[in-house]
Amino acid sequence: MNDRKKILVTAFALFSLFFGAGNLILPPKLGFQSGELWLWVALGFCLSAVFVPILGILAHAKLQGTIFDFGKKVSPTFSLIYSFIIYVISISLPSPRTASVTHEMAIQPFFDSPSWVTSIVYFALVFVFVMNRSKILNVIGKLLTPGIILILLAIIGVAFFNFKFEFMTLTYENPFTNGILEGYQTFDAIGAVVVGGVIIVSINLQYKEDSYAEKKALIQKAGWLAGLGLFLIYAGLIVTGALFRNEFGELTTRTELLRSISLETLGSIGNLFLSALVSLACFTTAVGIVTGAADFVKSRFNGSQNAYLVTAIIGAVLGVVMGQLNVGDIIMVAFPFLMLVYPLTIVLIVLNALPEKFTSPKVFKAVVVTTLIFSLPDFLSSIPFLEIPEKTFQWIPLAKFQMGWVLPALVVFVLMNLIGKRKA
Incomplete structure (x- = not known):
């Protein structure tokens, strides 16, 4: 062929x-x-x-x-x-x-x-x-x-x-x-x-x-x-x-x-x-x-x-x-499951697609943990029987769009790479 x-x-x-x-x-x-x-x-x-x-x-x-x-x-x-x-x-x-x-x-x-x-x-x-x-x-x-x-x-x-x-x-x-x-x-x-x-x-x-x-x-x-x-x-x-x-x-x-x-x-x-x-x-x-x-x-x-x-x-x-x-x-x-698993999957996809020099194991760990933490509010808010006040998580950037994990994950990614370069 x-x-x-x-x-x-x-x-x-x-x-x-x-x-x-x-x-x-x-x-x-x-x-x-x-x-x-x-x-x-x-x-x-x-x-x-x-x-x-x-x-x-x-x-x-x-x-x-x-x-x-x-x-x-x-x-x-x-x-x-x-x-x-x-x-x-x-x-x-x-x-x-x-x-x-x-x-x-x-x-x-x-x-x-x-x-x-x-x-x-x-x-x-x-x-x-x-x-x-x-x-x-x-x-x-x-x-x-x-x-x-x-x-x-x-x-x-x-x-x-x-x-x-x-x-x-x-x-x-x-x-x-x-x-x-x-x-x-x-x-x-x-x-x-x-x-x-x-x-x-x-x-x-x-x-x-x-x-x-x-x-x-x-x-x-x-x-x-x-x-x-x-x-x-x-x-x-x-x-x-x-x-x-x-x-x-x-x-x-x-x-x-x-x-x-x-x-x-x-x-x-x-x-x-x-x-x-x-x-x-x-x-x-x-x-x-x-x-x-x-x-x-x-x-x-x-x-x-x-x-x-x-x-x-x-x-x-x-x-x-x-x-x-x-x-x-x-x-x-x-x-609700998607609101927790999907952000994590997106982050893993992006990290694996990027060049190796930007994605050390330390970067992976920090970004993944950050994503999980900041995805929890969207997960909890999407469960029908949990009555969470609308303003509870509004202090998180982009939370009102159910994307509160994006900026924290990006910031941690940049910071971890800057720290890595200084140590090198």
Whole structure:
């Protein structure tokens, strides 16, 4: 396989592993809510759902290991706990969410079958793909992703060419930060450390003879290409949602809006195309998550295939059980955890992507501890049953935007590097 084809197949696989349930249902609703402020929302959303995840892929290109390598400069114990939490969250929340979205949007409109039947069939197929992990890169990169992209382009293209660019003026406070926080719900930063590991293992299986430098260049180029694709699709879906505000008025759910847009753009066949799109997008992400978890556990048990098998079974069973919740419930349960884990993941991604001279173990430890401390207020404030007065944490810069960890982490990073230079 020539280099260009390698890059394209890997980029398609990356795009598809990232583009799952949240990536499909969140952007249109964001645009729908933002109206003429869609650009600010799109920039915020793409910062947390495109730029940071692609930085994660670039970090993987440098490390060429597993998720464990992201935190080992803090300490092996921290890295192991962090990796465990990430995989538990991944197979318990975003993976089952893909089955919930598939049932609500691809099965329920056509068949009067219970959600548990959908989940069992869905995760049985996921299990089959996971157990044939050596073929994942080719199957997803060559076959499934082109279908996803073509249907998305059809929906966005029809909206762009058939509707006037007239947007409603809406009251939408903090569109940029709202976009960033909504980007958390895609799980893409977490996805970067999970599916990036899947890509590393797949490349090592498929291109065994390539050198470290060749693999690094391949992953970097594929990462930027996948990032460009994600940016264009997200921006297109956000604009499409904004354009349809005049058409639909107030709609209550994200899935209802996406279904209405597909019918309006693709006509009576819209439901069929949307069902195919949802099924493909969700399925590839679930495969990536369960495969990533199984790969990691296998690596911690000296390459044991039994450990891989058991983890794959647990991932599939959890997917069936948690998949019985509806999409809104899963998003609600996930949000507090994201407010704590997401900032930590972003910091680990950025630190690993930066040059080594700026990221000594001492810098890692100081920045990570600072991030954890200043993420706690956002975590506590996002728990529904905790009634914390609004002004309690307002003394922290950017706290009102639920990003109180950003400046403290940045300040500590700069100070630790200045101290390090003086001692040198």
